[in-house]
Amino acid sequence: MQDRPTSIELLETIAWFLETEVLDELEGSKRHQTRVAINLCHILMREFDLAQSGDIQESERLGNLLDISSEEGSEHLNQILCDRLRQSCDVDFEKRALVTLLENVKSKLAIVKPGHDDYNFKSELDR
Amino acid sequence: MKDLSVGLSKFLSEIWETDVSIRNLDRASAGARRHNLLFNAVTEIDDIPLVATIMPTPDIEDLPMDVEASVLEFARQAGVPAPRLVGVTTNPKYVGGSMFVTHRVFGESIPRKILRLSESQTGLGDRIVRQCGEALAHLHKFPISRIDSRIERPKLDDPAQQAVDDLLEDHSLLPQPSPTITMALSWLSRNKPESPEALSLVHGDLRNGNIAVDDTGLVAIYDWEIAHLGDPMEDLAWLCVRAWRFRQDDKEVGGLADRDTLFEGYHSAGGNIDPIRFRWWRLLRTVWWGIGLAKQAAEHLDGSFRSIIMAASGRRVAELEYDILMLLSGEYSTVEF
Incomplete structure (x- = not known):
């Protein structure tokens, strides 16, 4: 077991350092790139908290959709889903897949862009 | 230097x-x-x-x-x-x-600053978007017989088929295929619209980010590097893709104004809107950008173009997947969440 700071505390420290000590020294594209680096630190901090449970739930949802054991792992199950979607044109299956994929994408967004799924496109879908 | x-x-x-x-x-x-x-x-x-x-x-x-x-x-x-x-x-x-x-054109070209400028002046966002519509109508109706013959032209003059074929190939080359994109490409392929009556020069990347504005409105359209012959609806659709709204999601055109304002500008300069083709290209270009972001990350990871921006692009693909699924849900109209 490593001594503190923990991984997540170190990430928070890197983000804090970039934000308070570095950002004001920079301008133009370097400043933009540093903002991106800070955002990546925040993404990783959320990933430490959420990724493990998110991956398990993703596998379970994919396993249910495909009627395959979720122990196969999400990467493998996503590949199987891609193959099935490519090979057949089953609209009912696609509608069920859409619901599953939306849940999985929302899990990813909780880490990479919280709030992106607040917008529901309702006003523009029917036009 | x-x-x-x-x-x-x-x-x-x-x-x-x-x-x-x-x-x-x-x-x-x-x-x-x-x-x-x-x-x-x-x-x-x-x-x-x-x-x-x-x-x-x-x-x-x-x-x-x-x-x-x-x-x-x-x-x-x-x-x-x-x-x-x-x-x-x-x-x-x-x-x-x-x-x-x-x-050199003098005007504001950074998207968030454009949004701030448009918010500071009543009617400016509408004016910019209407002018974008007018500019696109002028571009699209100009005879392509005058264009350089080396400009890219879709196979069999079928821009939709060409676009789907290109994306299928690009997606197949990615190290991590996306089921969302796979499903969207399948839908796009099965529901391909008719080709336009005539091909137009399409800017291909007109969005909030490739324009310059001042307090009088639109002053320049930049970045013509992916211009090609194609369906004029592609330009209108790309301008309305959510990625260019910068959190102003209720204003479909670059966070500046609604779609009707863009269409009014386009009509007023002699352009014709085809709503079915517009919808199809809106989904296609959302998929295009999702694949584009994944390609940027792949180029960073394989070392061909190392950049923190390109690396971060890989973690933006989920945003586009969400947008794609929501647009698809409008096509599978009986889907409920």
Whole structure:
């Protein structure tokens, strides 16, 4: 077991350092790139908290959709889903897949862009 | 920068047939792969603000620089506010790569600053978007017989099929295929619209990010590097893709105004909207950008273009997947969440 700071505390420290000590020294594209680096630190901090449970739930949802054991792992199950979607044109299956994929994408967004799924496109879908 | 100054001076002196010196040379922040240099060209009688767009590596060019320069001229003849061309060269002897030089346009071009400007002045967002619609109508109805023959043309003059084929290939090359994108491509392939009556020159990347505005409205449309012959609805659809709204999601066109305002501008300048093709291209270009972001991450990871921005793009794919699924849900109208 490593001594503190923990991984997540170190990430928070890197983000804090970039934000308070570095950002004001920079301008133009370097400043933009540093903002991106800070955002990546925040993404990783959320990933430490959420990724493990998110991956398990993703596998379970994919396993249910495909009627395959979720122990196969999400990467493998996503590949199987891609193959099935490519090979057949089953609209009912696609509608069920859409619901599953939306849940999985929302899990990813909780880490990479919280709030992106607040917008529901309702006003523009029917036009 | 000193070498670039010497090269620019030599190039302009040759095409203007007079001595030209360079002052205030500065690198603009725009452009990940191509460099934009701002400078003043000084002659005995003039001091002219210019921009040099330089492509250091020809193998990452979308359009050869001389073709892109001819597109700028085509657009201006069509009545579109593209930057005014000064000269172009594909000879690397001046600045180490291909280059074109244009007159500098003074206006705001950073998307969030454009949004702030439009919020500070009632009606400005609507005016900019209406002018974008008018500019696109002028571009799309201008006869393509006048365009450089080297410009990309879809196979069998079927832009939708070409676009789907290109995306299927690009997606197949990604290290991590996306089921969302796979499903969207399958839907797009099965529901391909009719081709337009005639092909148009399509800018291909008109969005909040490739325009310059001031308090009078639109002053320039930049970045013609992926211009091609295609379906005019592609340009209108791309302008409405959510990625360019910068959190102003209720204003479909770049966070500036609603879609009706864009369409009014397009109609007023003689353009015709096909809502079915518009919807299809809106989904296609959302998929296109999702694949584009994944490609950027892949290029960073395989070492061909290392960049923290490109790495971060990989974690933005989920945003596009969400947008794709929501657009698809409108097509599978019986789906409920």
